[in-house]
Amino acid sequence: RRKQGLVMDLSVARNTALTLRSKLARCGLINSRTERAVAQEWSTNLEVKTATQDTPVSALSGGNQQKVVIGKWTAARPRVFIMDTPTVGIDIGSTTVKIVVVRDGEIIHKHYERHFSKVREKAVELVRAARELIGTDTPLRCSITGSAGLGVAKAADIDFVQEVFATRKAVGVHVPQADVVIELGGEDAKIVFLTGQLEERMNGSCAGGTGAFIDQMATLLDTDAAGLNDMAKHYETLYPIASRCGVFAKTDLQPLINDGAAKPDLAASIFTAVATQTIAGLASGRPIHGTVIFLGGPLFFMSELREAFHRALAGKVDEFIVPTDAHLYVAYGSALQADTDSDDQGHHFEAYTCDEILKRLDELKNLPSNTPTMPPLFPTEADREDFNKRHHKEHIHIGTLEGAHGPHFLGIDAGSTTIKATLVNDDREIVWSSYANNEGSPLTAAINIVKKIQSELPEGAWIARSCATGYGEGLITTGLHLDEGVVETMAHYRGAEMVSPGVTAVIDIGGQDMKYLAITDGVIDSIAVNEACSSGCGSFLQTFAQSMGLTIQEFTQAALNSDHPVDLGSRCTVFMNSSVKQAQKEGASMENIAAGLCYSVVRNALYKVIKLRDSGELGDTVVVQGGTFLNDAVLRAFELLTEREVTRPNIAGLMGAFGAALTARMHYQDEADHLDVVVKADGSE
Numbered sequence: 001r002r003k004q005g006l007v008m009d010l011s012v013a014r015n016t017a018l019t020l021r022s023k024l025a026r027c028g029l030i031n032s033r034t035e036r037a038v039a040q041e042w043s044t045n046l047e048v049k050t051a052t053q054d055t056p057v058s059a060l061s062g063g064n065q066q067k068v069v070i071g072k073w074t075a076a077r078p079r080v081f082i083m084d085t086p087t088v089g090i091d092i093g094s095t096t097v098k099i100v101v102v103r104d105g106e107i108i109h110k111h112y113e114r115h116f117s118k119v120r121e122k123a124v125e126l127v128r129a130a131r132e133l134i135g136t137d138t139p140l141r142c143s144i145t146g147s148a149g150l151g152v153a154k155a156a157d158i159d160f161v162q163e164v165f166a167t168r169k170a171v172g173v174h175v176p177q178a179d180v181v182i183e184l185g186g187e188d189a190k191i192v193f194l195t196g197q198l199e200e201r202m203n204g205s206c207a208g209g210t211g212a213f214i215d216q217m218a219t220l221l222d223t224d225a226a227g228l229n230d231m232a233k234h235y236e237t238l239y240p241i242a243s244r245c246g247v248f249a250k251t252d253l254q255p256l257i258n259d260g261a262a263k264p265d266l267a268a269s270i271f272t273a274v275a276t277q278t279i280a281g282l283a284s285g286r287p288i289h290g291t292v293i294f295l296g297g298p299l300f301f302m303s304e305l306r307e308a309f310h311r312a313l314a315g316k317v318d319e320f321i322v323p324t325d326a327h328l329y330v331a332y333g334s335a336l337q338a339d340t341d342s343d344d345q346g347h348h349f350e351a352y353t354c355d356e357i358l359k360r361l362d363e364l365k366n367l368p369s370n371t372p373t374m375p376p377l378f379p380t381e382a383d384r385e386d387f388n389k390r391h392h393k394e395h396i397h398i399g400t401l402e403g404a405h406g407p408h409f410l411g412i413d414a415g416s417t418t419i420k421a422t423l424v425n426d427d428r429e430i431v432w433s434s435y436a437n438n439e440g441s442p443l444t445a446a447i448n449i450v451k452k453i454q455s456e457l458p459e460g461a462w463i464a465r466s467c468a469t470g471y472g473e474g475l476i477t478t479g480l481h482l483d484e485g486v487v488e489t490m491a492h493y494r495g496a497e498m499v500s501p502g503v504t505a506v507i508d509i510g511g512q513d514m515k516y517l518a519i520t521d522g523v524i525d526s527i528a529v530n531e532a533c534s535s536g537c538g539s540f541l542q543t544f545a546q547s548m549g550l551t552i553q554e555f556t557q558a559a560l561n562s563d564h565p566v567d568l569g570s571r572c573t574v575f576m577n578s579s580v581k582q583a584q585k586e587g588a589s590m591e592n593i594a595a596g597l598c599y600s601v602v603r604n605a606l607y608k609v610i611k612l613r614d615s616g617e618l619g620d621t622v623v624v625q626g627g628t629f630l631n632d633a634v635l636r637a638f639e640l641l642t643e644r645e646v647t648r649p650n651i652a653g654l655m656g657a658f659g660a661a662l663t664a665r666m667h668y669q670d671e672a673d674h675l676d677v678v679v680k681a682d683g684s685e
Contacts, residue, residue, distance in 0.1 A: 005065075005072075006057050006065060006069060007057070008056070008058040009056060009058065010056070010057060011053060011054045011056055011057065012043065012050050012053050012054070012055055012056075012057055012060070013032075013036045013039035013053035014035065015057050015072060016038060016042055016043070016068060016072050017030075017035040017039060019072055019073060019075060019076040020035075020038060020075055020076065024038070036053045038075055039053045040053055041075075042071035042074065042075055043068075045071070046067040046071050047067070048067045048068060048071065049061070049064050050064065061132075061135070061136075064135075066135045066138055085138075085140050085351065086102065086138070086140045087101075087141045087142070087143075087335045087336070087339040088101050088134075088140055088142040088143075088335055088338070088357075089102070089144075089145065089161075089166070089332060089336070089337075089338065090123060090126070090127070090142065090143075090144045090145070090149070090331060090334070091145050091146040091149065091163070091166075091330045091331035091334060092119055092144060092145075092146040092147075092148045093146045093147055093185050093186050093187075093330075094147050094581045095115070095185075095186030095187065095211060095212065095547070096113060096114050096185075096186060096297060097112075097114075097115045097119065097122045097126055098110075098112045098113075098146075098327070098328050098330070099123075099127065099130055099331060100325075100328050100332045100334075100335050101134060101335070102335040102336065105336070105339075107325065107328075107332060109130050109133050110328055111126050111130070112297070112328060114549075116547070116548050116549040117547075117548050117580070117590050117593065118590070119148055119584050120152065120361060120362075120587070124358060124361050124362060127354060127358055127361065128358060134354050135354070136354055136355050138354070139351040139352070139353060140353070140354070141159075141350070141351055142158060142159065142352055142357055143158070143160065143161045143334045143337060143338040144156075144158050144159070144160050144161070144334070145160065145166045145330055145331065145334040146163055146331075147163065147188050147581065148581055148584060149163075151586060152361070155364050156357075156360040156361050157360060158352070158357065159338065159350060161333070161334045161337045161338070163330050163334075164190065164192060164200045164202070165333070166329075166330045166334040166337055167190070167192060167295065167329060168181075168192060169333040169334075169337050170330070170332045170336060171194070171295075171333075174323060175291075175323060177291050178194055178291050178292075178293045178321070179193070179194055179195045179289065179290030179292065180192065180194065180195075180288050180290065180291070180292045180293070181194065181292075181293045181295060182278065182288075182292060182293070182295070182299070182309065183294075183299070183329075183330075184210055184211060184274070184278065184296040184297075184298040184305075185210060185211060185296045185297065185298070186211040186297070187210050187211070187212045187581065188202065188210060189202070189203045189209055189210050189277075189282060190202040190282070191278070191282045191283055191288070193286065195290065201282045201283070201284070203281070203282065209273070209276075209278050209281065210274075210298070211225070211296075211297060212547070213274065213277075214228065214270065214271075214274065214298060215543075216250070216543050217249060217270045219542070219543055219546060220250060220253055220254065220257065220440075220539075221257070221263055221266060221267065221440060222437075222439060222440060225298070225301070226301070228267045228270065229267075229301070229302040229303060229304050229305070231263050231264045231266075231268075232264060232268040232270075232271055232304035232307075233304055235262075235264045235265045235268030235269075236264070237265045238265065238269050238272055239252075239256055239261065239265060239266065239269040240252070240269075241253055241269050241270060241272070241273040249270070249273060250539065253266060253270070254417075254471070257440045257441075258414075258442050258471065258472050258475060259475070260441065260443070263440070267304070268304060268308070271302070271304050271305045271307070271308035272311070272312070274308065275305070275308040278309075279309075279312055279313070288313055288317065289316050290317065290318055290319075291317075291318060291319045291320075291321060292309075292313070292317050292320050293321050293322075293323065293326075294306055294320065294326060295323070295326045296326070296327060296330075297327040299322070300327035306320070306322065364587065365587070372566070372567040373566060373567055373592070373596075374564075374565040374566070374567050374595070374599050375565075376562065376564065376565065376595075377559070377560060377562065377565065377595055377598075377633060377636045377637065378636070384560075387636060391632070391635065391648050393650070394650050395499050395647070395649045395650050395651070396430060396498070396649060396651050397429060398430045398431075398650075399429055399431045400431060400432070401423075401431050401456050401457060401458060401461070402458075403458070404431055404458055404460075404461040405460040405461050406425065406426055406461060406462075407425075407426055407463075407464030407465075407668065408423050408424065408426075408457070408461055408462065408463055409423070409425075409465050409467075409661045409662075409664040409665040410422075410423050410450075410453065410466040410467070410482075410661060410664065411423075411466070411467050411468075411469070411491070411657040411658060411659065411660030411661030411663070412446055412449065412467075412469070412470075412476055412482070413468075413469050413488070413491070413654075413660060414438070414446065414468060414469075414471055414472030414473060414476045415438070415470050415471050415472075415510050415511055415513070415656070416471045416510065416511045416513055417437060417438065417511030417538070418435065418436065418510075418511055418653075419436060419437075419438045419442050419445045419446060419449070419472075420433075420434065420435050420436075420470075420653060420654050420656060420657040421433065421446075421449045421453075422434075422651075422654055422658045422661045423453060423463070424661045428498070428662060428665060430651070430654075430658065430661075432453060432456070433651070434452075435627070438472075442472040443472075443475055443479045443480075446468075446472075446479070447479075464664075465484075465665070465667065465668045466480075466483050467482060467485065467486055467491075467660040467661065467663045467667075468482050468485045468486075469485060469486050469487070469656050469657070469659065469660040469663075470488050470491075470656055471488075471513065473485040473486075473488070483664065483667075484663070486659070486660055488515070488656055489515060489517055489524065489527055489529075490524075490659070490663070491655075491656050491657075491660045491662075491663060492506055492508050492625065492655055492659055493506060493524055493659065494659040494663060494666075495649075495658040495659035496625065496649075496655065496659075498658070499623060499647065499649045499655075500621050500623050500647050502522075503621045503622075504518070504618065504620055504621045504622065505517065505518055505519065505618040505619050505622045505623070506519070506624075506625065507625075507626075507629075507638075508624075508625050508656070509538065509601070509624075509626040509627075509628035509629060509634075510537060510538055510626045510627060510628065511539050511627065511628075513529065513530065513537065514537055515527070515528070516528040516529070516609060518617075518619075519619075528609050528610055528611070530608075530609050537601075537628060538626070538628040540576075540597075541555065541597060541598070541601060541628065541631065541634075544580070544597050545594075548593075550590075550594075552631070556594075556631045556632060556633050558595075559591065559594035559597070559598050560595075560632060560636075561591050562589070562591040562592045562594065562596075563591075563592070564592050565592050565596045565598075566579075566583045566588045566592050566593050566595070566596035568580065568583065568597060568600045569600065576600060580597070583596070594633070595633060595637075598631065598633040598634045599637045599641070601628065601634055602634060602638045602641050605638075606641060606642070612642075615641075615642040615644060618642060618644070622642075622646040623646070623647050623648075624638060624646050624647070625648070625649060625652045625653075625655040626652060626653065627652070627653040629648050629652050630652055630653055635648055
């Protein structure tokens with residue numbers, strides 16, 4: 001319209017009369033009065049909204065410009081008038097929404113954006129932006145595709161195209177020589193074999209080796225997907241990383257981070273794991289050869305991910321092709337399919353206007369959700385006030401170093417993602433504490449902690465003994481020459497016993513670790529820890545919060561404000577992605593999804609790690625700790641599911657470090673008194 005149909009600087013009248021120049025001209029001059037009369041006739045017939053016929057056509061809306069084009073050609077009284085209707089493809093994926101507008105087989109408008117769980121809102125936003133180009137009442141054919149598109153299409157009564165068909169359509173038009181298509185999306189992966197026996201293979205409910213997997217791994221390296229790609233360009237060494245799913249990959253990756261492996265090497269190893277997962281998991285032995293097409297956002301935007309596939313398929317593939325707009329190919333194929341008038345099954349594609357599409361999508365916000373739900377975290381405001389009164393109080397006083405003197409005892413808890421430290425005096429009072437992310441280097445973080453304490457200790461006070469615990473106990477103890485290390489279960493028990501004497505159960509949930517201690521008469525008689533799976537831990541919630549575009553604090557507040565938390569089950573992170581995706585399809589709010597995830601963390605701890613059959617097994621005095629329990633929504637879900645009130649120390653995130661400091665105090669021999677005595681855990685000698 002803009003490039004070929006109109007002269008944008010000319011008036012409405014002049015554009016309308018362009019096809020009538022020979023009829024309106026006399027002696028080489030055009031009669032302006034007749035020109036305006038013709039333009040006025042067709043402007044009236046077509047209801048062109050313009051102030052005057054002398055208004056530049058560039059000042060009109062897209063829809064009115066379209067009417068001027070139609071008026072220009074109908075004024076010439078043609079025998080046949082062929083109108084080319086644009087087609088629109090909307091690809092609603094698990095993490096992004098893409099829209100493509102096609103005319104004459106060419107893309108005239110495109111957009112790609114993450115939806116952060118707001119699927120309907122983002123789809124409306126993209127269609128509204130396309131309306132400026134298409135016009136409000138221009139008839140067009142539209143179809144929706146994508147892993148999260150079926151529910152939206154059905155609810156809005158808009159045609160749906162299965163994404164494998166859309167992919168095959170687009171590739172068949174533009175890359176007909178293709179033998180194999182490898183496509184990676186946010187949580188979807190597929191390989192389509194086009195030659196020989198036609199076959200499509202897609203991942204099931206596991207999202208390992210997809211865009212979401214890459215996002216999770218990037219978070220561990222404190223970057224985003226683009227940063228991960230930049231890092232991988234400078235790799236030297238590749239490490240074996242489990243490629244089955246994000247949970248096992250994290251378990252492999254975290255020790256490498258803690259041991260100081262170079263980030264470029266880790267980034268390239270992550271991409272290699274993705275390639276391995278896709279080829280081994282989907283091809284399952286069927287040879288990949290000939291011409292291979294890369295599609296989907298991750299493969300389009302990340303050059304080093306493509307390089308990982310090149311390495312994995314070296315000597316087997318003749319040619320790799322990354323089409324222009326490869327990240328939009330499914331939406332493009334959907335638009336092409338809509339342009340065929342009917343699909344392979346004879347289904348007829350209806351024509352809509354942009355306003356009709358927007359109206360149908362907008363009406364989805366009024367549809368009830370069919371997603372199963374859990375009880376609200378706080379049925380009444382009185383419940384919330386009682387909860388806050390019980391848990392927002394001080395159990396362990398945290399003092400300062402002002403006036404400190406004599407021996408002090410340092411405890412460092414080097415966790416999988418954080419590092420915590422406490423300094424206690426001879427009376428076992430905390431006088432200094434720290435809780436921070438280890439930034440991928442726990443040893444450096446520990447060195448900075450010791451330097452900071454030494455710089456702040458007043459004269460006459462000193463660190464008499466030190467102890468490390470946690471994920472990086474060995475590294476910290478050796479690297480800083482600490483006096484001892486203690487297994488973290490004992491450290492957490494000693495901290496809990498100090499807070500709640502007679503404790504019968506301790507549940508600790510950290511970044512990737514989960515522990516349960518059953519205590520009888522002061523003796524630990526049962527220990528349960530999560531093994532290869534880190535789902536339901538702090539990193540689990542942090543990853544989901546970031547996928548929703550929220551900080552963990554905003555995520556917690558959203559969960560607390562929920563009214564009908566979604567029942568997402570107690571499955572692992574990868575499968576949980578599918579549950580969240582399904583809830584999004586059915587219109588569940590972000591608040592209810594956040595609360596549902598908090599419930600899932602607790603259910604995973606109770607039923608997968610502790611294997612609890614009855615809440616009575618926890619005993620009468622239950623202490624919950626670890627950074628994850630600083631989240632009020634997780635704590636409240638725990639109390640509701642166990643039907644009991646528990647104790648969350650005000651130092652819940654520091655309990656491991658506190659227990660390590662108490663261990664150092666317990667083993668300290670005071671040489672100043674020249675007495676061969678050892679101070680016991682209860683303070684006696």
